Amino acid sequence: MKTPLTRVRLQEHWRYSWWKYLLLAALALGGWSIAMTVTAPRTPENKLLEVYFFAYGQEERVNNYLSGLQEREFPDQETVHSLWIPSDGADGVVVLSTRLMAGEAELTVLPREQFQSFANTGTFVALDQLPGVVNACEAAGLNVERAWRVEESSGERHLFGIPLQGLPFLRESIYNVGTANEYYLSIRMHNGNDANSARLLGLLLRELMTGAEGAEGLDELCAPVPAEEEAPAK
Numbered sequence: 001m002k003t004p005l006t007r008v009r010l011q012e013h014w015r016y017s018w019w020k021y022l023l024l025a026a027l028a029l030g031g032w033s034i035a036m037t038v039t040a041p042r043t044p045e046n047k048l049l050e051v052y053f054f055a056y057g058q059e060e061r062v063n064n065y066l067s068g069l070q071e072r073e074f075p076d077q078e079t080v081h082s083l084w085i086p087s088d089g090a091d092g093v094v095v096l097s098t099r100l101m102a103g104e105a106e107l108t109v110l111p112r113e114q115f116q117s118f119a120n121t122g123t124f125v126a127l128d129q130l131p132g133v134v135n136a137c138e139a140a141g142l143n144v145e146r147a148w149r150v151e152e153s154s155g156e157r158h159l160f161g162i163p164l165q166g167l168p169f170l171r172e173s174i175y176n177v178g179t180a181n182e183y184y185l186s187i188r189m190h191n192g193n194d195a196n197s198a199r200l201l202g203l204l205l206r207e208l209m210t211g212a213e214g215a216e217g218l219d220e221l222c223a224p225v226p227a228e229e230e231a232p233a234k
Helices: 007-039 059-073 089-101 112-120 133-139 168-172 177-182 194-208 218-222
Strands: 048-054 079-085 107-111 148-150 157-159 183-187
Touching: 048 059, 048 089, 048 194, 059 079, 059 194, 079 089, 089 112, 107 112, 107 194, 112 148, 112 183, 133 157, 133 194, 133 218, 168 183, 168 194, 183 194, 194 218
Parallel strands: 048 079, 048 107
Antiparallel strands: 107 183, 148 157
C-alpha cells in the first residue's frame, strides 16, 4: 500500500533533504562552468599578445593604449591587451607562478623580487641580444645595472628586463608610484609568439621611452614580422 503524498510529508521531506538539492544544483552549475571553459574558443598563441602586470593599477588606461597599438601595428593579431594579477599576499605569487609555468604571458611587468627570481631561472628572453635594446637604454640615459642577471643553468649574464623608470606611461599606470621604479618589463621565453613579442617590446621602447626614439637598431626590431617567421598556430 503506497503512502499518500501530502503537504505535510512534502514539508518534512524538504526540511531534511533541502541540502541535497542545493548540492545537486551546485554540481550542475560547476559542471556547466567547466564545460564552457573547456569548449570556449581560445585565441591561438601566434595571434595573442598579453602583458601580465603583477600589480594593482590602471588596467583600462593600459588596455586603451594597447588597443590603439594593435590597430596601428598588429592588425593581424586577434588580442593585444594587459592582464593584472593582484600582488598582495601569497595567493598572488602562486597565481603568477602557476600562469607563467603554464606558458601564459608574452610580456611581463614584475616587481624586482619576482623579476630577479624568474630571470635567474631562465624564464625571460635575453634583451641584450635583441637589436637596438641596449642602444635605446643608453640613449635614454637609463640605468639598467640591476636588470642584468646571471642565468643559473648557463652561468651567462644578460639583460633580462627594462626598468619602468624609463617608461613613464607604464610606471604611472601602476598604483603606489613610489615603488613603481622597481618594476621591470620582460619577455617570456618560448611564448608561442616570440617574434611579435620582441616587436611589441621594441615599439614600447620607441613610443614610451623618452630619448630612445631614434636609437640605432630599434627600427629593425619594430619592423613588421614576416609571415614565415611567425610561429605556427597551436
